[in-house]
């Protein structure tokens with residue numbers, strides 16, 4: 193028998209926010225879904241979000257899961273935690289915070305909290321039209337555990353966020369190493385490398401060597417977008433939030449190129465010849481992209 197906290201048992205016997213969010217015609221509201229796991233592998237979670245488009249706030253969150261006691265309790269906890277948050281705030285919710293909300297989970301069940309965090313990320317990325325990175329296109333890390341399809345970057349992230357110190361813990365959190373076991377030595381190496389990085393000295397502003405704590409600094413900042421994700425999000429914001437306004441005014445804009453933080457666009461129709469096209473760029477496009485994608489973006493018009 194697992195040693196569950198009272199909160200886990202409460203949310204298992206009386207789960208909050210179970211089920212789907214019904215389709216709605218409400219103006220200014222969009223639904224999004226994120227799905228993780230598969231029924232064939234035992235655990236699966238589908239998370240539904242209702243988002244207020246203008247404010248990016250999560251108005252409602254519900255779940256469907258095919259998992260065990262801790263999967264139901266983790267999913268239920270997650271839905272309670274994210275209601276009222278903006279999407280950016282929700283992206284910072286870690287699996288550790290889900291487990292903490294429950295007063296803790298048995299270590300062998302921590303993968304349920306990880307599944308909740310990943311379903312949340314999948315739902316938000318779906319909402320934003322960002323392709324979710326998989327081990328196939330994740331240039332930050334190669335596939336480490338072929339039995340469970342777990343990449344190096346995922347193992348590094350979970351080790352850092354939960355301050356894990358051995359391969360058995362990694363298996364409890366993301367299942368890697370729990371099959372044939374041939375990847376366990378590689379997992380040990382990744383843990384050692386994370387530990388070395390977290391204590392490696394670096395130079396401060398005065399050129400003096402100081403110890404850094406990567407675990408803490410990475411925990412506090414959300415994962416940056418990859419280039420592919422950034423371009424996809426810029427295109428989506430242009431298509432859904434900028435072009436309709438410009439088209440209504442007799443103009444249009446086309447994404448030409450993205451070079452680092454420089455977004456090059458082609459202004460068309462009335463926008464291209466309009467004397468206020470600089471203001472159009474700054475107000476309608478740059479400010480919008482800074483707000484929705486990254487505050488560092490600079491928009492430049494290129495000649496057709």
Ligand code: FES
Nearest residue numbers: 337339371372373
């Ligand atoms: S490769 Fe990781 S358990 Fe088999």
